[in-house]
Amino acid sequence: MARKYRxxxxxxxxxxxxxxxxxxSFAAGLCCxxxxxxxxxxxxxxxxxxxxxxxxxxxxxxxxxxVMQGTSVTSLDEASSSTNYTSLPVSMDMIKHTxxxxxxxxxxxxxxxxxxxxxxTMNMTMSNGVGLGWMDMTMEPISAPGDATVMxxxxxxxxxxxRPNKALTAGIGIKTATGSSTKTTSSxxxxxxxxxxGTGSWDPLVSLLYxxxxxxxxVQADMTHQFATRNRQGYEFGDSTAINLGTTYAVxxxxxxxxxxxxxxxxxxxxxDGKYTNLNSLMDDPANTGGDSLWLSPGIQVLPIKNAMMDxxxxxxxxxxxxxxxxxxxxxxxxxxxxxF
Ligand SMILES: [Cu+2]
Numbered sequence: 001m002a003r004k005y006r007x008x009x010x011x012x013x014x015x016x017x018x019x020x021x022x023x024x025s026f027a028a029g030l031c032c033x034x035x036x037x038x039x040x041x042x043x044x045x046x047x048x049x050x051x052x053x054x055x056x057x058x059x060x061x062x063x064x065x066x067v068m069q070g071t072s073v074t075s076l077d078e079a080s081s082s083t084n085y086t087s088l089p090v091s092m093d094m095i096k097h098t099x100x101x102x103x104x105x106x107x108x109x110x111x112x113x114x115x116x117x118x119x120x121t122m123n124m125t126m127s128n129g130v131g132l133g134w135m136d137m138t139m140e141p142i143s144a145p146g147d148a149t150v151m152x153x154x155x156x157x158x159x160x161x162x163r164p165n166k167a168l169t170a171g172i173g174i175k176t177a178t179g180s181s182t183k184t185t186s187s188x189x190x191x192x193x194x195x196x197x198g199t200g201s202w203d204p205l206v207s208l209l210y211x212x213x214x215x216x217x218x219v220q221a222d223m224t225h226q227f228a229t230r231n232r233q234g235y236e237f238g239d240s241t242a243i244n245l246g247t248t249y250a251v252x253x254x255x256x257x258x259x260x261x262x263x264x265x266x267x268x269x270x271x272x273d274g275k276y277t278n279l280n281s282l283m284d285d286p287a288n289t290g291g292d293s294l295w296l297s298p299g300i301q302v303l304p305i306k307n308a309m310m311d312x313x314x315x316x317x318x319x320x321x322x323x324x325x326x327x328x329x330x331x332x333x334x335x336x337x338x339x340x341f
Contacts, residue, residue: 048104048340056338058098062329065091069325076125079282079325080134086127087281089327090136092195095119096146108155116146118179118197124283140186144197146179151205164213171207171224175199181231192283193235193269193276200231218248228267233275238267238290246297254304258313260297266290268323288324293317299334307340 048054067074067089076088100114122139151173158164179198183191190196207224223243230236246260268290271277278284299313315332322328 048102048110050104050107052104053341054100054102054338055341056098056100056102056336058096058100058334058336060094060096060098060332060334062094062096062332063091064089064093064327064329066328066330067325068320068322068328071319071321074325080125080127083282083325085280085282085285087278087283088125089283090123090125092120092122092327107161110153112149112151112153112173114149114151116148116179117144118146119143120195120197122192122195139191139195142183142191142195142197144180144183147175147198148178149173149175149205153209166212167210169209169211171205171209173205173207175201175203175205175226177202177231181235182233189278190233190276193237193271194283194289199228199237200233200235201229201237203228203237216250218250220244220246230270230272234271234273235276236270236272238269240264240266248301254302256301256303258297258299258301258311260295260299260313262295262297262315264293264295266292282325283327285324288322288326291320291322291326293321293328294319309336309338311336311338 067076067079069079076090079085080088096116096118098114098116100112102110102112104110120142123136124139125134125136127134151171153169153171155167155169157166157168159166177198177200179196179200181193181196181198181200183196185191204227205224207222209220209222211218211220213219221244223241225242226240228237228239241264243263244260245262246258248256248258250256266289269286271286276284277286282288294317295315296318297313297315299311301309301311303309312333312335315329315334317329320328
């Protein structure tokens, strides 16, 4: 039944599927690791065919208002009574607009560039001193360009040139340092490292992607690793590894449903010179960065006209194990629009 739809899935997904849009601002505390988008690393970007240009616009909204310690959900009250922190995060929203362009230089090689623009907002609560209670405050929003990413994908193996059923693709790239990592608050101190629009570091990326058509399903497995390097201010965000398993099912010519399962590992950050560190603030203690998590991502894809696609997905954490205590994601919504020329 879905045989005739096959090429539509193909045209968008088979070749390369890279959404590194998120690599930008890969400032990864567990709270922000999703916003940094690691988990999307190899799923969802429109892939251009040879001598074809693809453009994609992606909007993502990440809501963080859950506090976790290790594998269990805790509360702000508990976090404030069990620790000495006098500054705690209440909620954080991250909005990211990403423009991605891809070009197929040959049937085997494709190149991509992605440019993000971020808006991060945050509410916090601060102690007025022992016995004096807590006061809520809203931080000044951060709105700025994030880190651009450049990536190349090379198809290593395919079972046949025309309408392949299987393909193995390797990717190599770099997350640049185009976003600012030195935004300050009104008091002149650096904003939380994980709220900065960029990381200030040039981080190499490697990925491997396997796709297989199992009519009417398209199945893919991929892995991406980002090597975080130290930025000029002495801060090093942790390396991250994302392993993703996803499937797309062609319901009709113009409509697909998709599901993804992602395992994400993010190493803790290291603030060598202490410029971003404030041990009175939970968000500014590097001990509260990094961890492991598992995400589920149901979604739909609409292909209204030839060469165009719109997709919407929700990403939900189903299991997490954070280092220390962290503000983590409750949900994330991603909306993408792509066109190939
Ligand atoms: Cu804050």
